[in-house]
């Protein structure tokens with residue numbers, strides 16, 4: 001479904017994105033926007049957020065604070081306020097407005113409207129109550145318990161559908177460029193919503209990749225993008241694969257420390273998979289809820305998506321199909337994750353060959369806890385890696401682990 005062209009047009013005009021015809025005054029777009037009910041009066045947002053009261057603050061993004069609010073009609077909203085000081089933020093802010101105005105999908109956060117009031121610029125979203133995935137997965141053990149396997153699997157499937165929509169089904173291809181756990185919001189029914197389109201790019205029709213300056217988050221960026229600025233849908237697929245493995249392991253890729261011989265969670269996951277011990281990487285919090293074959297399938301999908309060669313990664317279309325299939329019919333990941341040094345070098349084994357190496361044990365419906373001692377991941381030892389992974393390449397200079405947006 002598309003949002004109305006008028007909404008898009010008026011939004012662009014509001015933030016002065018693109019060209020605007022001379023002579024069309026502010027009254028014009030105010031009038032049309034009011035008709036569409038997409039333009040929010042500043043006063044309404046002030047009232048909804050109790051004058052942007054600190055207790056209503058949900059967090060601080062790259063371009064400014066986000067506040068929770070309630071409109072007079074009862075709708076709950078999240079309001080992003082552009083910081084006056086941030087030039088970088090202004091660019092991301094307008095980019096987010098421009099791209100989100102084009103999309104509408106169950107798994108993409110819904111932009112309800114916008115407000116420009118003097119120097120104030122604000123975006124108004126549906127409020128997504130269950131916080132971002134990183135807060136649940138990495139920041140508190142009690143919250144982690146809320147994410148049983150069924151929820152995690154549904155989250156994986158939902159993000160996959162949202163990304164497929166952005167890549168293939170919205171009216172032009174959108175590459176998100178910053179898929180990560182903190183940009184996945186969860187609603188009251190645990191439906192995942194892809195958020196934060198500050199760095200997203202519209203992709204030229206007919207192009208398979210473009211070269212661009214690197215901007216993204218450590219631990220989630222594909223090696224060909226980090227090393228060569230080569231951006232394609234496969235870069236989002238890579239980041240998605242990282243999120244899948246983070247959901248399975250409960251470990252953040254960029255700050256992994258369970259195994260001193262592994263450079264990152266991805267490196268660890270791949271090595272354990274190759275040893276046929278992949279169930280040992282599963283988050284202990286999932287012991288009673290996960291089924292081994294479904295978990296094994298997700299590990300394999302995560303590893304397929306994070307292969308160093310972008311051509312070997314599945315498309316999001318393929319991922320959605322794989323997730324809907326019965327486990328056991330997947331290709332083998334034939335290449336290690338995030339290997340910039342051996343870019344495009346293929347294994348002699350053809351893709352799709354399912355050899356015995358690295359396959360995971362499990363029969364249909366077998367609960368994970370019946371696989372015995374596999375959960376003691378801290379005692380795992382693996383051979384010394386000679387490869388460098390994405391998380392080692394990207395420097396970590398800010399608390400968000402985010403590289404600055406350069407272009």
Ligand SMILES: Nc1ncnc2c1ncn2[C@@H]1O[C@H](COP(=O)(O)OP(=O)(O)OP(=O)(O)O)[C@@H](O)[C@H]1O
Pocket residue numbers: 058059060061062063064065066078080109125126127128129131132182183185195196400402
């Ligand atoms: N629609 C929403 N509903 C509920 N919470 C939201 C919504 N949008 C954003 N938030 C919360 O507001 C905070 C800031 O979000 P924002 O997307 O601006 O930045 P971020 O992703 O945390 O950081 P960065 O910009 O560095 O990636 C986050 O904690 C996020 O969970």
